[in-house]
Amino acid sequence: MCAINGFNFNSQELILKMNKITSHRGPEGTGIFCAGGVSLGHNRLSIIDLDVRSAQPMKSGDNNLVIVFNGEIYNYKSLKAELKGYAFKTESDTEVILAAYKKWGSDCVKKLNGIFALAILDIKNQEIFLARDHVGIKPLYYFNLDKKFIFSSEIKGILEHNLPRVLNQEAFNHYFRLLYVPEPLTMFKNIYKLPPASYAIYKNGELKITKYWQPEINKYSDKTKKEIAEELREKVLNSVTAQLISDRPLGIYLSGGIDSNVVLDCVSKVRNNIDTFSVGFELEEVEQKGKFNKDFELAGLTAKNYKTNHHEVLLSAEEVPELLEEAVWQMDEPISNPTALAMLKLAKFAKEKACVVLGGDGGDELFGGYERYRLSFIADIYQKLPLFLRNRLNFSEKFKKLNTLPGLDRFALFMFQKDKILERIINKKFLSLEITRDFFSKKYFSDNFGDSTERLMNTDRSSWLVDFSLMLSDKMSMRAALEARVPLLDRELVEFSLSIPLKYKVNLFNTKIILKEAFKGIIPNFLFNQPKRGWFSPGAKWLRRPEMQKMAESILSPEYYKETAALFNWEEINDIAINHKNGKKYNLNVIWAILTFQIWAKKYDIKI
Numbered sequence: 001m002c003a004i005n006g007f008n009f010n011s012q013e014l015i016l017k018m019n020k021i022t023s024h025r026g027p028e029g030t031g032i033f034c035a036g037g038v039s040l041g042h043n044r045l046s047i048i049d050l051d052v053r054s055a056q057p058m059k060s061g062d063n064n065l066v067i068v069f070n071g072e073i074y075n076y077k078s079l080k081a082e083l084k085g086y087a088f089k090t091e092s093d094t095e096v097i098l099a100a101y102k103k104w105g106s107d108c109v110k111k112l113n114g115i116f117a118l119a120i121l122d123i124k125n126q127e128i129f130l131a132r133d134h135v136g137i138k139p140l141y142y143f144n145l146d147k148k149f150i151f152s153s154e155i156k157g158i159l160e161h162n163l164p165r166v167l168n169q170e171a172f173n174h175y176f177r178l179l180y181v182p183e184p185l186t187m188f189k190n191i192y193k194l195p196p197a198s199y200a201i202y203k204n205g206e207l208k209i210t211k212y213w214q215p216e217i218n219k220y221s222d223k224t225k226k227e228i229a230e231e232l233r234e235k236v237l238n239s240v241t242a243q244l245i246s247d248r249p250l251g252i253y254l255s256g257g258i259d260s261n262v263v264l265d266c267v268s269k270v271r272n273n274i275d276t277f278s279v280g281f282e283l284e285e286v287e288q289k290g291k292f293n294k295d296f297e298l299a300g301l302t303a304k305n306y307k308t309n310h311h312e313v314l315l316s317a318e319e320v321p322e323l324l325e326e327a328v329w330q331m332d333e334p335i336s337n338p339t340a341l342a343m344l345k346l347a348k349f350a351k352e353k354a355c356v357v358l359g360g361d362g363g364d365e366l367f368g369g370y371e372r373y374r375l376s377f378i379a380d381i382y383q384k385l386p387l388f389l390r391n392r393l394n395f396s397e398k399f400k401k402l403n404t405l406p407g408l409d410r411f412a413l414f415m416f417q418k419d420k421i422l423e424r425i426i427n428k429k430f431l432s433l434e435i436t437r438d439f440f441s442k443k444y445f446s447d448n449f450g451d452s453t454e455r456l457m458n459t460d461r462s463s464w465l466v467d468f469s470l471m472l473s474d475k476m477s478m479r480a481a482l483e484a485r486v487p488l489l490d491r492e493l494v495e496f497s498l499s500i501p502l503k504y505k506v507n508l509f510n511t512k513i514i515l516k517e518a519f520k521g522i523i524p525n526f527l528f529n530q531p532k533r534g535w536f537s538p539g540a541k542w543l544r545r546p547e548m549q550k551m552a553e554s555i556l557s558p559e560y561y562k563e564t565a566a567l568f569n570w571e572e573i574n575d576i577a578i579n580h581k582n583g584k585k586y587n588l589n590v591i592w593a594i595l596t597f598q599i600w601a602k603k604y605d606i607k608i
Helices: 012-021 076-082 093-111 155-161 169-178 225-242 258-268 286-292 294-306 317-331 339-350 363-367 371-382 387-393 397-401 408-415 419-425 435-444 452-479 491-497 513-519 525-529 546-555 562-567 570-581 588-603
Strands: 002-007 030-035 038-044 065-073 114-122 127-132 141-145 148-152 191-193 198-203 206-211 250-253 275-281 309-315 356-358 483-485
Touching: 002 012, 002 065, 002 114, 002 155, 012 030, 012 038, 012 155, 038 065, 038 114, 065 093, 076 093, 093 114, 093 127, 093 198, 141 155, 148 155, 169 419, 169 435, 169 588, 225 258, 225 491, 225 513, 250 258, 250 339, 258 294, 258 363, 258 513, 258 525, 275 294, 275 339, 294 309, 294 525, 309 317, 309 339, 317 339, 317 452, 317 546, 317 588, 339 452, 363 452, 363 491, 363 513, 371 397, 371 408, 371 452, 408 435, 408 452, 419 570, 419 588, 435 452, 452 483, 546 570, 546 588, 562 588, 570 588
Parallel strands: 250 275, 250 356, 275 309, 356 483
Antiparallel strands: 002 038, 002 148, 030 038, 065 114, 114 127, 127 198, 141 148, 141 191, 198 206
16 A cells, blocks of 8 residues: 655645654555656555555656555456567556556556546646545545645645644534534545545546446346356455455454455465454453453454464454554544454554454444444335224334334434434534434435435445445554555455345345355355344443543543634533443443544644
8 A cells, every 4th residue: 555645736845744653554665756937756565566666656657647555456367468568668557547547548448457546737738636536445545725725635635735633624513413424524624535436627627527437226136046146156256366466465354254254264265374454452351351351352263263373363442542642543533442452453453464454344244244234124124004003013212223224214223323313412503413314315316316224325335334344444454554454345246236126135134145155155155144133343342441541531621722712612522431331321422423533633733
């Protein structure tokens, strides 16, 4: 992996500053290009073709194009065969992108299969071309105001231009509703994310963004379950095999879940001497170990089954305050999830033995793994019952939730923080209860998508997966200069997953049906009998420990950072924190969200 930086004027000093602050993403080399009114910068983490001739910024053979690129193109060798007229000087995938752009222009991105964020300066046409991969695995940010155009792999690179650091109040409301900021917004006013599957062209002071890929929906396969399972197994194996390409040491992030074990099984078919890595939590109470470390323990069992070189690391509560500060800085903008600390610890640990890791990200969103999908499926059936029968069953809160209408209301039920808690913690001058509903209504719920549970999965894949899950994975892994690959999110696999009928993903009693069917009898049987736990940390317990209590008391106060004092109702927040500390009411989500926001605002010197 790497970092890319650039802007639309010449300044060697500024591009070097951008490279320096993003150097953790590519500590093995740095390069710049300053000419023709454009500056480009690159930090290199060498994975494919370690030759110095593959360093970036890289020029095309005729010197008309200059590229900076972050990512890997897994089909670059087959693309290279299509580009025989180009005089290649390296064995890198970077040069293949240059040749593809020269031949196909902006359409070249439609041919790429990989993870990427890239920029190409077209000197002849005096334009800058930006692109982000199909699923949104690699981040790319930009600033475009007053004829100044700046882009970077991380927001902190853009901020080296001494821009005003003003809070985006719409994003602020989204964050506390969702625990992340959805694209194209960021928490910074006037700084944006380039959306996934999009390219942008900056020319003559104007930026035009184009969506280049939209997978087909509502067109389902008529093959049998067995046929689909066999095809899925083959496609997963092909994707994993393609993503094993590396000239540096490679390993696997291993949990006790189906997804990462599917990846491990596929790797074991083509490689021996596999390194696997898992993270768990140091816990004092014996009964809590089964709750928080069950997946960690299962990973150890499957590693033994496959005879991998298994490496385990534990996160202690004493490490939490320091790791929290570091993780929030690396996020660029708040993403509220205590497991980010475990991700950061694991990345640093894995980097000691590997430069590339494969993970199981995306399996739940593509193949129906989350419990909320099963509950949505049940709700659709429940709402078809006669009204008199439903009224008799509405004796519990659980059954009342089954009355939630499909679409935005149901998405909000599972994914939104509730009005009551937001009204308690946020000053009403800064609170907009409808803004996130309006945002998601227009962006994801304004058309006739089809099945309501499929829509829920598609919204997760387009928003939560990209701006919460994958963003955290990228930021925490790249803090340690570790490249994280996600073979289950291969472009062709995503397209194939959307052709699988819902009945082969979830039903009344099961989730992720087709992926389990595809690997039944192949991965260890004990994995199929496990309940869906999700991956969560003992964050609630951390907040009750002395080291975190002291830190939280400081941060959860108007004195911590004067600029944010007016945003919150501090008496209410104090009451919530005390009730959590005393075990009267579980309040991890809201407390962690405020802690993350406050640390971020102070570190980045945010103005309201």
